Amino acid sequence: MDTRKDIHNSEVPLLCRACEARHRGVCGALRPEQLIELSKHSTRKRVGSASELYGESRQGSTYSNIIAGVVKLTKMMADGRQQIVGLQFAPDFLGRPFRAESNLTAEAATEVSVCSFPKSVIDRMIGETPELEHRLLQQTLKELDEARDWMLTLGRKTASEKVASFLLLIATHVDPESELDSAEFELPLTRSDIADFLGLTIETVSRQLTRLRKDGVIVINNNRCVIVPNLDMLAQRAAI
Template sequence: MEVRRKDIHNSDIPLVCQACEARHGGVCGVLTAEQLTELNKHSTRHRLESGTEVIGQGETVVHYSNIMRGVVKLTKVMADGRQQIVGLQFAPDFLGRPFIEESAITAEAATDSEVCNFPRNVLDRLVKKTPELEHKLHRQALKELDEARDWMLTLGRKTAQEKVASFLYLIAVHIDPESVDMSTFDLPLSRADIADFLGLTIETVSRQFTKLRKENVIRIENNRHLTVPDMDRLMRYAGND
């Protein structure tokens, strides 16, 4: 039997939703208690190991997801098999495009992750009935568009050093939304994936990591764990001053 409790506004919100780390920052934050209860009846949580495919390019979309924890990488595949990482999504991002039946990208867990899935038809129905939810999804789509334009600038005009520093700043700011300390984090991508994302060679990425480490912009442990002593300095190396 589902356990519920009253929140401070006397709303019947499912306990699992009240305890959800992503609810207030994600799309669920604009839903009423009644709508959250309806969505909760159909939702399922899944823990995904790194490398697990969430959905493949060209597949029929049967559910959407809220990212609860971890990083999801988005890739596009060409007809000849070549592929490009075109984006990263973090908690509490919404994964999917309402009212679109076929996925235009492949989404794969870049790290061990957790997602909350709900059927496409259930959320599409809520979108039609809830202007706030429609606006929230619209705002996220515009945010992703702005970020994509900024990333086009990074890829098209920045130096190799600025590209790598920009990537590190992106990860530091987004990888753990619950943490107040952005200075320490684990890289969610391999050197090969970072090179793919930045349009560089693996050798160039490795050289830039070494240079940033020698100049004490970053500290690296176990090849994946990073510490940034001065975030403003990293921003300057990223060309964002």
């Protein structure tokens, strides 16, 4: 897990030291003096759910490390139809290098804490530090793999398989300490967001969730807290 605690000790106000994100975010690739410079240009903020992090309004001139929370990347059609094309969890990196994000909006799905810095600073550091570009490539490849996995789900799975696949996805991301065979977590998305992620309607999502509940595959409290007593049962429903 790459805990480089040693690099810089306490007195320097290194913003990225505070970022739990640094080991997988970009900052882990930087030298101490670069970190110090970066911290001079950084801002850390906490935003409520549904805040737009970039998109049509904010023409993405910043990068961010996600410290906590879940960010959804959505695409919208002219008539309002909408699709979530990616979910980013801490400690992912947020922002499209080298070019404005194509027609994409990033919104906080939950409360989100991010640590942001201007693109210009990072873009310059990329020139100095190849390792930085390596990190970006790694994350981009990871996102590409996830996107393609999800294309299979969108194109070929049934509604109930989609919902089960979604629950499995969330389970692996937000309940990292789950024992191997069970999980318990809070859903970071509303039914409406889940529907937009799965290419379904909220009614169908709701029906499939109650079906999973009635079949004993999951337990739901307060509409959001999900318990999966047996992950294998869920995986079977997901047709993994």
